[in-house]
Amino acid sequence: MKKLMFLFVCLLSMQVVMADNDKLITVEKLPQKAQEFVKTHFAKADVAFTKMEREFLDSSYEIMFVNGDKIEFDKSGNWKEIQCKRQSVPDAIVPAKIKAFIQENYPDAKVLQIEKDRYEYEVRLSNYWELTFDLEFNLIDMNQDD
Numbered sequence: 001m002k003k004l005m006f007l008f009v010c011l012l013s014m015q016v017v018m019a020d021n022d023k024l025i026t027v028e029k030l031p032q033k034a035q036e037f038v039k040t041h042f043a044k045a046d047v048a049f050t051k052m053e054r055e056f057l058d059s060s061y062e063i064m065f066v067n068g069d070k071i072e073f074d075k076s077g078n079w080k081e082i083q084c085k086r087q088s089v090p091d092a093i094v095p096a097k098i099k100a101f102i103q104e105n106y107p108d109a110k111v112l113q114i115e116k117d118r119y120e121y122e123v124r125l126s127n128y129w130e131l132t133f134d135l136e137f138n139l140i141d142m143n144q145d146d
Contacts, residue, residue: 021054030061031077038063038071041090045069081115088126089114097137098123 027035027050046066053060060080061073068085082089088110091099098121102109106125113124120140121133132141 023052023054025050025052025061027063030063030073031075033077034061034063034071034073034079035077037073037077037079041093042069042071080117081113083113085112088112094123095121095137098131098133101133101137101139102131 027038027047029052030038030050042065048064048066050061050063053062059075061075061077063071063073067087069087070081070083071079072081074080079093082093089112094102094111094114099111102111102123102125106127106129109125109127109129111123112126113122115122120135121137123131123133124145125131128145130143130145131139134140
């Protein structure tokens with residue numbers, strides 16, 4: 001029991017130590033795939049800062065623009081989340097089936113945020129609807145956040 005408790009304390013200590021591993025970097029230090037993504041979709045945006053976040057077994061990257069927009073990338077440079085404050089997420093980023101669903105059901109709404117993980121896409125619209133799609137782009141959940 002003492003060994004198990006000691007192991008638990010060690011793991012907890014490692015999490016605390018690893019929690020503050022944000023490191024400011026330049027855009028050139030992003031993975032090549034992330035650099036190309038930024039150049040393609042956010043070429044005119046001014047970068048406020050770029051950082052690398054080290055986690056226990058993984059790392060990720062975040063780029064914040066002066067206008068408040070933010071992109072998060074995984075360690076390979078694939079986007080995980082895009083948040084836009086003053087404009088909509090570029091159309092080329094939103095998968096075609098999700099874009100078609102939004103245009104059909106919410107023609108006046110803009111995509112302000114999109115997030116993807118291994119299981120789903122979450123999309124936040126300018127009309128306060130949050131839509132969740134599976135990886136085959138079927139709507140699986142929707143919430144309105146006033």
